[in-house]
Amino acid sequence: MGSGNLIQTLQAASLIDEYNVWTFPVLLGQGKRLFSAAAKPSALRLVRSQVSTSGVVMSTYVPDGDVRPGSFLSTEPSQKELARRKKMANEAW
Template identity: 45%
Template sequence: MRITLATYLSLDGVMQAPGMPQEDTSGGFEHGGWQFPYADEELGKDTAKWFAEADAFLLGRKTYEIFAAYWPTVTDEDNLIAARLNALPKYVVSTTLDKVAWNNATLIRSDVLDEVARLKSRPGRELQIHGSGALARSLLDHGLIDELRLWTYPVILGSGKRLLEPGRVATALRLIESKTTGSGCVLSVYQPAGKPAYGDFTEESQAD
């Protein structure tokens, strides 16, 4: 399976609590629900399209707790996202949880990289990560993520958890898709492209 990451970001890279004011207030975060004013039909269509490609989900503890508290309550049979999340296998990475009660959920408490690599080697379409910043950063650093789907919103928050914090492993990316929604949100889809390349503009000027 391909491992894909989808997440919502402010212009300054914050991914914390996009959906609701009380979604995640850790660290004194006061901007929960910042994505809501920019939600539009285009976002919904693209999100549903990607969820339809999932064969399983890989979630960090915080994202799992947020999802498990909400999505099982959505019983609309026409809601594709709820149907996929409630029915498909979910692998939850946590060293603090003792059990996971959501239907078809499995807890991963140790040997995370080996376990994720084993899941990745299975046949299927996509093993999807949604949010789950700490998990995503670790897997990206170890070259286990095949595609990043980043929704960047026209808002600066100034504080909060970021997807790409300092200390990341240097990685080049290749842009394979880009679009802008009517609300001003920019979707950028990237695939890892090895190590960054470097050059020197002064040498180029001297050659001219």
């Protein structure tokens, strides 16, 4: 079994405690997928992040349950958004 298959098997069985992802600042156009298309979608939570002097972003994620659609949106508008809405309302008249 190759390392890719092992990772997919562990991920499918929820046996991975943390993911260490290194993002290199290059575009190659192609690459090998870490997870197959059959991998179970799951949410991850960023717990650490560091940028090297060469620009490599080293991030550590932990499993965070099921994917929550729309969870990236704030439930309440920011103060800046409220001010923008007020300005737009005043300009409409």
